[in-house]
Amino acid sequence: LSNRNLIINGAMQVAQRGTQTNQTTAYTACDRFQFAVVGAAVITSSQDTTVPSGQGFSNSLKLDVTTADSSLAASDFAFLRHKIEAQNLQHLNYGTSSAKSLTLSFWVRSSKTGTHIAELRHDDATYFNSQAYTISSADVWQKVTLTYDGYVTTAINNDNGAGINVNWWLAAGSDYSGGTLSSNTWQNTSANRAVGQVNVMDSTSNTFYITGVQLEVGEQATPFEH
Helix, strand or coil: CCCCCCCCCCCCCCCCCCCEEECCCEECCCCCEEEEEECCCEEEEEEECCCCCCCCCCCEEEEEEEECCCCCCCCCEEEEEEEEEHHHCHHHCCCCCCCCCEEEEEEEEECCCEEEEEEEEECCCCEEEEEEEEECCCCCCEEEEEEECCCCCCCCCCCCCEEEEEEEEEEECHHHHCCCCCCCCEECCHHHCCCCCCCCCCCCCCEEEEEEEEEEECCCCCCCCC
């Protein structure tokens, strides 16, 4: 069961940049995790020691809203993303009838309850696969597990560009949320990407923590690969 996790630094142990003020699209405090934003929202990102109890984690990535965007324009958005190099994904067999399913699991904690969207983006095809999860209790760690079908139409290029992006939506204007969510369906309509997403950026009281991120081949989540 070794070498399953396609995510690098999923336990947020490496934080070479230190605490960051993220007001444009840029990497956060924890290596490999990037904050992407359009609009007024500004966050402070930091490596934190708040973690789910008994799971073997020492660190999490904390996003703290420092400038709110409570009235989203149509084109505004905010999400956390992790890019996976295309040459590391050839074994997924995308673009063939044997394209493999992927299971994403992670621990999350937020002060903003409600519907959140976790999305895979096939970078070479510009197709998206979005699924909703619910944060039901504020400031409580919960584990989320989502399985995504493989994409049979277009292959992932064998190069060092981005092959798949994993996106955790935090805010979405109507350009990204005004359509219809078709869970676990690959599609290329921007308005369908983040339907129902709550606005985590709407108050400076809001925080978002994540750790234990794992993306692996198959339809079952296995224990985190420490």
